[in-house]
Structure formats: C-alpha cells, structure tokens
Amino acid sequence: MHVPDGFLDAPTSVATGVVAAAAVGVALKGARRELDDRTAPMAGLVATFIFAGQMINFPVGAGTSGHLLGGALAAILVGPFTACLCLSAVLIVQALLMADGGVTALGTNITLMAVVAVVASWAVFHGLRRVLPSRPGLVAPLAGVAAFLSVPAAAAVFTLLFGIGGVAPVDTGDVLTAMLGWHTVIGVGEAVITALVVGAVMTTRPDLVHGARDLAAATELEIRKVPA
Structure with a gap:
C-alpha cells in the first residue's frame, strides 16, 4: 500500500499532504480525550507493533505480497484519533529513514493508511457494535471484519486518487480491478492478525x-456488586 514518489502528480500529492496535515492536527486534539496515564503506554506499544508488522510481507500470489496496515488494530486498541497519530508516526519514520514509501508521497500514504483505513475500520466496528449484542466475545471477530473491510477501502481511495492525478498510462478501471482484487486477499491477513x-x-x-x-x-x- 506504500505509494512511491512520482506515482501521482504534484497537485494531487500536495492535496493529500494538506489532507494529511489537517487530519493529524485534528487527531492531536482528539487524542487528548482518548489517552491517560494508563493508556498512553499502549499507544507506544501499538505503534511499535505496527512498525514491526509492516516490515513483514506475506505472499498473496502472482508475485504480489502484502503487509499489515494496522488501521483497524490501532483504532480499536487505542482509539481512532490516537490511531491516526500512531500510523502517521510510523509512516514518517519509514519514509525518512527506510525509504519505504516516497517522501513526496508521504501525505498520500498518511491519507490512505492513517486516515482512510482508520476511519473506515472504526466506522464499521462502531456500527456493528451498536447493532449487535454487547458481548466481550464479539469484540475480536468484529475487529477482524473491520480490518478486512478497511484494506479494500484504502485501495479504492487510492484508485480514486490515481484517476485524478496518476502519471502512469494505465486505465483507471484496470487499476481498480487489480487493487480491489489483491487488497481483498491482503485484507484476509489483516483480519486474522x-x-x-x-x-x-x-x-x-x-x-x-x-x-x-x-x-x-x-x-x-x-x-x-457481588457480595464478598
């Protein structure tokens, strides 16, 4: 899912950079309501786990591999605002120190993985929890469903961005088919993890x-309430 430099034109990359910066600004304010002295260390652990998880690629066929996005995992464990910050920090370190994702595409990658994946997964998880019985045993399966759907959601948004500002001479319909096809398979791994x-x-x-x-x-x- 990491978008490299030069895959989208400059206006589109700048636009996603603005979106990413605005999202991080909102997340900084929202995270104050999600974190306290007990849960703050959890955010660090989540960011570390996602950083390590994204370094591990698993084959999905035809020479294609996938890796953990972590949007659903972070959103459900530490909250959507804090999740956005965790993913953004991971992506910044990867782009600047490990050349994983382009520097000029950093806004695009943050928008896709730290915003779209987080928002989509949290909306699905929260929505399912509202309509289904409130049972602890359902939390993990619902988290898996949210994670599964978040991956093709991010892939679909990437296709939209490619249709707007993609520089490669490839039909947008073909890109959509390929992205949704492979990322649906990758979503299975995301759901399991x-x-x-x-x-x-x-x-x-x-x-x-x-x-x-x-x-x-x-x-x-x-x-x-149980008497001693």
Whole structure:
C-alpha cells in the first residue's frame, strides 16, 4: 500500500499532504480525550507493533505480497484519533529513514493508511457494535471484519486518487480491478492478525481496549456488586 514518489502528480500529492496535515492536527486534539496515564503506554506499544508488522510481507500470489496496515488494530486498541497519530508516526519514520514509501508521497500514504483505513475500520466496528449484542466475545471477530473491510477501502481511495492525478498510462478501471482484487486477499491477513491481537488483549486486559471500554466498565461494576 506504500505509494512511491512520482506515482501521482504534484497537485494531487500536495492535496493529500494538506489532507494529511489537517487530519493529524485534528487527531492531536482528539487524542487528548482518548489517552491517560494508563493508556498512553499502549499507544507506544501499538505503534511499535505496527512498525514491526509492516516490515513483514506475506505472499498473496502472482508475485504480489502484502503487509499489515494496522488501521483497524490501532483504532480499536487505542482509539481512532490516537490511531491516526500512531500510523502517521510510523509512516514518517519509514519514509525518512527506510525509504519505504516516497517522501513526496508521504501525505498520500498518511491519507490512505492513517486516515482512510482508520476511519473506515472504526466506522464499521462502531456500527456493528451498536447493532449487535454487547458481548466481550464479539469484540475480536468484529475487529477482524473491520480490518478486512478497511484494506479494500484504502485501495479504492487510492484508485480514486490515481484517476485524478496518476502519471502512469494505465486505465483507471484496470487499476481498480487489480487493487480491489489483491487488497481483498491482503485484507484476509489483516483480519486474522487484527482479530488475534485484539482477542489476546481482550483476554488479559480488556480495560485497555478502547473499543470495548464500556464492556470492561460494565464487568467491573458487576464484580463490585457481588457480595464478598
């Protein structure tokens, strides 16, 4: 999903840079409501895990490989605003120090992975939680569904950007077909990783899962009501 330098024209890259900067600014304010002394270290751990996870590529066929985006994982564990900051920090380090994604395409990559993937996954997860029973056992599967859908969502937005400012002589329809096809497969890996990690944290420390804080609070309240 990392977009290299020169894949989109200058106006499109500048526009996505503006979007990315605005999103990070909003996230900086919103993260203040999500983080406290207990959950702040979790954000660092999430960013570190995503950084390491994105370094590991898994084959999906025909010489194509995929890697963890981490938008859903971060949003559900630490909240959507903090997730945007975590992903942005990871992408900045990758672009500046590891040449993973272009520097001029940094705004595009932040827009796709730290904004679109995060917003899409959080909307799906939060929406499903509102209509389905509030059970701790559903958190991990719903996280997997949100993660799965977030990957083709980011791929679709990339195709839109390519249609606007792509410099390669490739038909946009062909790009859409290829991007959605391969990223749907990549989304399966994203879903598995996200569900496993969220499920592990839910088993040990459900109070640290931002997307399930209401369940942890309800459980704690029930425990306090039980007579000694």
